[in-house]
Amino acid sequence: xxxxxxxxxxxxxxxxxxxxxxxxxxxxxxxxxxxxxxxxxxxxxxxxxxxxxxxxxxxxxxxxxxxxxxxxxxxxxxxxxxxxxxxxxxxxxxxxxxxxxxxxxxxxxxxxxxxxxxxxxxxxxxxxxxxxxxxxxxxxxxxxxxxxxxxxxxxxxxxxxxxxxxxxxxxxxxxxxxxxxxxxxxxxxxxxxxxxxxxxxxxxxxxxxxxxxxxxxxxxxxxxxxxxxxxxxxxxxxxxxxxxxxxxxxxxxxxxxxxxxxxxxxxxxxxxxxxxxxxxxxxxxxxxxxxxxxxxxxxxxxxxxxxxxxxxxxxxxxxxxxxxxxxxxxxxxxxxxxxxxxxxxxxxxxxxxxxxxxxxxxxxxxxxxxxxxxxxxxxxxxxxxxxxxxxx
Amino acid sequence: xxxxxxxxxxxxxxxxxxxxxxxxxxxxxxxxxxxxxxxxxxxxxxxxxxxxxxxxxxxxxxxxxxxxxxxxxxxxxxxxxxxxxxxxxxxxxxxxxxxxxxxxxxxxxxxxxxxxxxxxxxxxxxxxxxxxxxxxxxxxxxxxxxxxxxxxxxxxxxxxxxxxxxxxxxxxxxxxxxxxxxxxxxxxxxxxxxxxxxxxxxxxxxxxxxxxxxxxxxxxxxxxxxxxxxxxxxxxxxxxxxxxxxxxxxxxxxxxxxxxxxxxxxxxxxxxxxxxxxxxxxxxxxxxxxxxxxxxxxxxxxxxxxxxxxxxxxxxxxx
Numbered sequence: 084x085x086x087x088x089x090x091x092x093x094x095x096x097x098x099x100x101x102x103x104x105x106x107x108x109x110x111x112x113x114x115x116x117x118x119x120x121x122x123x124x125x126x127x128x129x130x131x132x133x134x135x136x137x138x139x140x141x142x143x144x145x146x147x148x149x150x151x152x153x154x155x156x157x158x159x160x161x162x163x164x165x166x167x168x169x170x171x172x173x174x175x176x177x178x179x180x181x182x183x184x185x186x187x188x189x190x191x192x193x194x195x196x197x198x199x200x201x202x203x204x205x206x207x208x209x210x211x212x213x214x215x216x217x218x219x220x221x222x223x224x225x226x227x228x229x230x231x232x233x234x235x236x237x238x239x240x241x242x243x244x245x246x247x248x249x250x251x252x253x254x255x256x257x258x259x260x261x262x263x264x265x266x267x268x269x270x271x272x273x274x275x276x277x278x279x280x281x282x283x284x285x286x287x288x289x290x291x292x293x294x295x296x297x298x299x300x301x302x303x304x305x306x307x308x309x310x311x312x313x314x315x316x317x318x319x320x321x322x323x324x325x326x327x328x329x330x331x332x333x334x335x336x337x338x339x340x341x342x343x344x345x346x347x348x349x350x351x352x353x354x355x356x357x358x359x360x361x362x363x364x365x366x367x368x369x370x371x372x373x374x375x376x377x378x379x380x381x382x383x384x385x386x387x388x389x390x391x392x393x394x395x396x397x398x399x400x401x402x403x404x405x406x407x408x409x410x411x412x413x414x415x416x417x418x419x420x421x422x423x424x425x426x427x428x429x430x431x432x433x434x435x436x437x438x439x440x441x442x443x444x445x446x447x448x449x450x451x452x453x454x455x456x457x458x459x460x461x462x463x464x465x466x467x468x469x470x471x472x473x474x475x
Numbered sequence: 476x477x478x479x480x481x482x483x484x485x486x487x488x489x490x491x492x493x494x495x496x497x498x499x500x501x502x503x504x505x506x507x508x509x510x511x512x513x514x515x516x517x518x519x520x521x522x523x524x525x526x527x528x529x530x531x532x533x534x535x536x537x538x539x540x541x542x543x544x545x546x547x548x549x550x551x552x553x554x555x556x557x558x559x560x561x562x563x564x565x566x567x568x569x570x571x572x573x574x575x576x577x578x579x580x581x582x583x584x585x586x587x588x589x590x591x592x593x594x595x596x597x598x599x600x601x602x603x604x605x606x607x608x609x610x611x612x613x614x615x616x617x618x619x620x621x622x623x624x625x626x627x628x629x630x631x632x633x634x635x636x637x638x639x640x641x642x643x644x645x646x647x648x649x650x651x652x653x654x655x656x657x658x659x660x661x662x663x664x665x666x667x668x669x670x671x672x673x674x675x676x677x678x679x680x681x682x683x684x685x686x687x688x689x690x691x692x693x694x695x696x697x698x699x700x701x702x703x704x705x706x707x708x709x710x711x712x713x714x715x716x717x718x719x720x721x722x723x724x725x726x727x728x729x730x731x732x733x734x735x736x737x738x739x740x741x742x743x744x745x746x747x748x749x750x751x752x753x754x755x756x757x758x759x760x761x762x763x764x765x766x767x768x769x770x771x772x773x774x775x776x777x778x779x780x781x782x783x784x785x786x787x788x789x790x791x792x793x794x
Contacts, residue, residue: 195694228699235698240691244790245713254709255699291789307699 140212141168142347143192143315148206150187153199157418161187161201163371169315174341174348176362176379178355178394180414184371185351189317193227229259232308236320238300242292248303249288252276255310275306279336298329302336309340316341316348322357334360355398359383367391370415370425373444376452387453387461389430424456432457476785480778487774494770495551499544502762509560509757510536534560557760566764570746574768576646577745580664581734587669588676589723596680597707603685611677618674623733627667627740634663644742664741668733679722683715690714717788724780728773
């Protein structure tokens with residue numbers, strides 16, 4: 084345990100754990116700039132509804148969200164009872180494998196889950212206390228691209244191929260400001276493009292997406308997302324489809340965009356490097372459920388769920404010796420997920436109780452949550468990963 | 476693009492030349508003789524045989540095919556496509572006066588088929604797997620599977636016989652020509668032609684629209700706060716046009732073929748009617764003239780399809 088945490092403190096070139104100082108200043112700055120009305124979060128509780136003395140609701144809270152998808156083979160419980168909260172100005176990373184329900188959770192916020200096949204069965208999605216599931220179509224469209232903006236994974240397909248990039252960004256502006264004239268919209272788009280680092284913005288305005296490189300397209304997507312100064316940015320795998328060399332630039336841009344707008348950010352990713360780079364807080368999802376939640380340093384230093392521990396040990400790290408350890412087994416069948424704890428077939432510490440008894444995320448103090456029955460025993464259990472790998 | 480079009484046109488000229496060779500050969504080698512057709516079969520005797528031979532010699536039909544082709548080609552290059560063996564009129568003037576009515580019928584038919592196909596296809600895609608979609612499917616199936624002439628006969632029965640509100644034949648009433656009268660004559664054949672061609676178009680629009688509605692950029696537009704209507708009108712429509720326009724342009728010759736049948740039923744004085752009667756009489760020059768017009772139409776359609784492609788899809792560049 085001590086060895087691990089020391090290693091993390093040293094910072095790795097591959098996955099760089101966030102340093103303490105930078106993180107704190109960044110967070111408080113962002114909050115002050117963006118939303119002076121909102122009481123800055125006290126150090127203790129991460130979930131605002133749990134923290135005492137704060138009457139302000141969180142910017143966004145999701146309560147017991149259940150999303151099902153009808154497929155030919157049966158119903159997939161893509162999201163199965165997810166609750167989380169995002170406060171103004173903070174960056175929350177949602178981490179998990181493909182199919183863990185992280186993207187669907189994000190899509191649900193803006194009501195962008197395609198129905199059919201998807202359907203939101205249960206739960207509330209509250210934006211400053213306003214229930215978005217009950218919101219009118221008109222109100223929802225006001226929020227989309229206004230108060231909440233999204234950045235999508237693949238900028239190759241997320242932009243309309245037959246409309247110029249400039250007009251697509253201008254559309255985002257004009258949908259939320261009906262009095263905005265074409266010329267004003269154009270000059271604001273050009274400013275936005277410059278801001279996100281698109282060179283020759285004037286000329287680029289009239290170009291089509293296929294004339295942009297992948298990185299430039301994602302910059303344009305970010306420009307579109309921050310066009311209306313949103314309070315919440317949802318970035319769904321914003322760097323996954325990009326070249327490694329471009330990823331760092333886009334991450335840097337996301338960071339500055341977030342700082343400038345002061346927007347809270349939900350960062351959906353499976354890349355722990357991205358998490359370490361940007362996030363304040365991390366939510367780990369597995370099989371449609373939250374298995375762990377912690378601030379980013381604590382999570383990297385001392386995971387409290389065996390799945391998180393497995394994820395961390397399967398990432399190449401320059402600061403740690405030894406082979407990469409993969410999580411044994413494969414992701415669960417979401418039509419018929421394992422009973423009890425969905426992770427138990429792959430868990431090196433699984434016991435009888437894990438097979439029958441489904442753990443709910445519970446409070447570990449310091450704003451941490453874990454959905455492992457044996458979160459307290461995890462430090463010893465971690466050794467089992469390495470042992471299991473050698474035996475196998 | 477200009478250079479591309481010029482190159483394509485030059486290639487088309489070569490193709491067109493080869494087509495004239497094939498058509499000329501086929502038409503002349505087909506069984507039957509235009510002159511013999513002029514003599515009633517029961518009057519065939521030595522005298523009529525001499526008459527036929529003399530007539531064939533007079534028209535140059537007894538010369539080798541290569542020589543005949545050479546005469547035809549040198550004439551054609553000067554704009555002389557020969558004369559009808561039946562009434563002696565020039566092919567250019569015969570087809571020329573029939574070209575207008577056919578284009579009028581075909582154009583209106585095409586327009587109507589698009590007017591039927593686009594709204595139906597879009598609505599069917601938006602209301603996929605609902606009653607609206609199924610109803611649209613039935614309509615398009617009907618359009619594909621019920622022969623146009625059959626629908627035409629029913630329409631004539633209903634609108635001319637039962638309720639005499641529309642004329643059943645001709646392009647206008649010579650005794651009282653007017654715009655209203657022309658439109659009345661146009662309605663039945665054009666609507667039926669339009670309906671007959673709308674089925675495949677509607678299916679194309681529907682499937683293309685469904686593909687586009689599932690595209691990522693649609694979600695982006697929705698995430699910006701666009702309404703459904705805006706998503707369809709501003710985003711998916713133009714994208715779904717890409718395959719549809721190509722199909723429509725490439726399908727123009729089919730439209731002409733459909734018009735030929737409708738012209739027969741409604742006694743529409745178009746090229747189709749002339750072509751059918753010329754084939755029956757082995758009127759070589761007229762048949763060749765008609766075949767060449769179709770050939771040109773096919774060549775232009777495919778060129779048009781390519782050019783349209785570049786207009787709706789900025790990713791496509793011709794070179």
